Amino acid sequence: MIVYKFGGASVKDAAGVRNVVSILQAESDVNLMIVISAMGKTTNALEAIVNAYYSGDAPSLDSVKQYHFDIMTQLFERNHPIYDKVNNLFVEIEWVIEDAPTSTYAYEYDQIVSVGELLSTTIISAYLNECGFTNRWLDARDIIRTDNTHRNARVDWELTQSLIQKEVSKGLPVLTQGFIGCTSENFTTTLGREGSDFTAAILAHAAQAEEVVIWKDVTGILNADPRFFEDAQKLKSLSYAEAIELAYFGAKVIHPKTIQPLKDKNIPLRVRSFVDGTNDGTVVSEGAEVKPFLPSFIVKENQVLLSISAQDLSFIVEDHLSHIFYLFSEYGVRVNVMQNSAVSFSVCVDDDAQKVPALIDALKKEYQVLYNDELTLYTIRHYNDDSMAKVLKDKTLLLEQKSRHTVQLVVQ
Ligand code: ADP
Ligand code: ASP
Ligand code: MG
Numbered sequence: 001m002i003v004y005k006f007g008g009a010s011v012k013d014a015a016g017v018r019n020v021v022s023i024l025q026a027e028s029d030v031n032l033m034i035v036i037s038a039m040g041k042t043t044n045a046l047e048a049i050v051n052a053y054y055s056g057d058a059p060s061l062d063s064v065k066q067y068h069f070d071i072m073t074q075l076f077e078r079n080h081p082i083y084d085k086v087n088n089l090f091v092e093i094e095w096v097i098e099d100a101p102t103s104t105y106a107y108e109y110d111q112i113v114s115v116g117e118l119l120s121t122t123i124i125s126a127y128l129n130e131c132g133f134t135n136r137w138l139d140a141r142d143i144i145r146t147d148n149t150h151r152n153a154r155v156d157w158e159l160t161q162s163l164i165q166k167e168v169s170k171g172l173p174v175l176t177q178g179f180i181g182c183t184s185e186n187f188t189t190t191l192g193r194e195g196s197d198f199t200a201a202i203l204a205h206a207a208q209a210e211e212v213v214i215w216k217d218v219t220g221i222l223n224a225d226p227r228f229f230e231d232a233q234k235l236k237s238l239s240y241a242e243a244i245e246l247a248y249f250g251a252k253v254i255h256p257k258t259i260q261p262l263k264d265k266n267i268p269l270r271v272r273s274f275v276d277g278t279n280d281g282t283v284v285s286e287g288a289e290v291k292p293f294l295p296s297f298i299v300k301e302n303q304v305l306l307s308i309s310a311q312d313l314s315f316i317v318e319d320h321l322s323h324i325f326y327l328f329s330e331y332g333v334r335v336n337v338m339q340n341s342a343v344s345f346s347v348c349v350d351d352d353a354q355k356v357p358a359l360i361d362a363l364k365k366e367y368q369v370l371y372n373d374e375l376t377l378y379t380i381r382h383y384n385d386d387s388m389a390k391v392l393k394d395k396t397l398l399l400e401q402k403s404r405h406t407v408q409l410v411v412q
Helices: 014-026 042-054 062-075 082-098 105-113 115-130 157-169 196-207 240-248 259-264 318-330 355-364 385-392
Strands: 002-006 032-036 136-138 174-177 180-182 188-190 211-216 237-239 269-273 282-285 296-310 337-340 344-350 367-381 397-402 406-411
Touching: 002 196, 014 032, 014 062, 014 115, 032 115, 032 196, 042 062, 042 082, 042 105, 042 115, 062 082, 062 115, 082 105, 082 115, 105 115, 105 188, 115 136, 115 174, 157 196, 174 196, 196 211, 196 259, 237 240, 240 259, 240 282, 240 367, 296 355, 318 344, 318 355, 337 397, 355 367, 367 385, 385 406
Parallel strands: 002 032, 002 211, 032 174, 136 174, 211 269, 237 282
Antiparallel strands: 180 188, 269 282, 296 344, 296 367, 337 344, 367 406, 397 406
16 A cells, blocks of 8 residues: 655646646556645635634635636536535635634634645545546545644544554545544644645554655755755655654755654655656655765745843853743744853744744843844755855854754854
């Protein structure tokens, strides 16, 4: 059994859906579990609807609706039952947004945003059946069981595993949603943005898949984000450990939670291009060497560097550090890089418009806080002089942190 995952970019329009169908038809001899994300930028659009709804503005579903119906009219005859089915999914959101929010933002978010995946899989499953690729649509909420940490739900592995195995025994191929799950009380949850990769890993782990294939608009895992580095090159292979490092430092190509469930069961992950089917992509597996051995670059924009000192500029000691970390945790601000000197402690974080000002206010009650914003954090794995020079060209270096394999550079 193999798990295939198709992201939003692969099904952003009717041509994309047809392309996915031809990929699947070419592979029709394999036993598949297929995971699909919301189409194109639907999740962002639904997030905007939740924000409007929650802040009391009148949210409009029109453009999300139009987008999906446009795709459907290119794929199905006028009288196909799919139109009613999809319409019913929209009615579910309409019911929710008719009344004022009654619960937390995170709860309302999950109820609305999850519909993106339900829409895409309903449409694509029906189209595949129409094209003769018979598949069973599965509601991921019947197999992925989570706690009720909305927007970042944690998986109940034991229950999930047995539910998945039961479904697999009923026959393949199945097609299901990434990103979404369900609590024991039947409330929909989501696993965190970009979580569909993680869903693929959960299915593979539970059903002991032979391989997971993530189909992307790039030829594989590259040594840099091609949006920032024109000369990014494909890595043919790398180890789970290396992939975890890249994801941890923020490489946007795979969700950080994806690797561990695969590593546990020694299931290789392949990242392949849905555009160029002849390219065999990148394979992530146990102990594999990074090949070719190149420095890898990870870029995080919109960073802020906080410099925290005691009011009287006395030494920063353990008591302070413990209190400072407590505040970071309390305000949910993740530390990207940190460094301390005798009298100050510097921390680089994502410049979240809500969390960071609140954290700074709290810190200022006890410390002096200076900050620099609009910075970029570059992380280079397997760095050398050339790769550092490339990143630092025409930029001002504010903080540098080196370990044996990784350098992090905060620059302006
Ligand atoms: P999906 O549609 O599967 O969710 P994403 O858009 O999330 O796909 O991920 C693919 C994108 O990730 C690529 O288009 C590329 O711009 C970006 N990316 C960032 N870092 C890397 C990297 N190291 N290798 C490949 N792609 C990368
Ligand atoms: N659709 C979700 C998102 O955009 C999940 C995913 O695509 O992985 O975050
Ligand atoms: Mg994605």
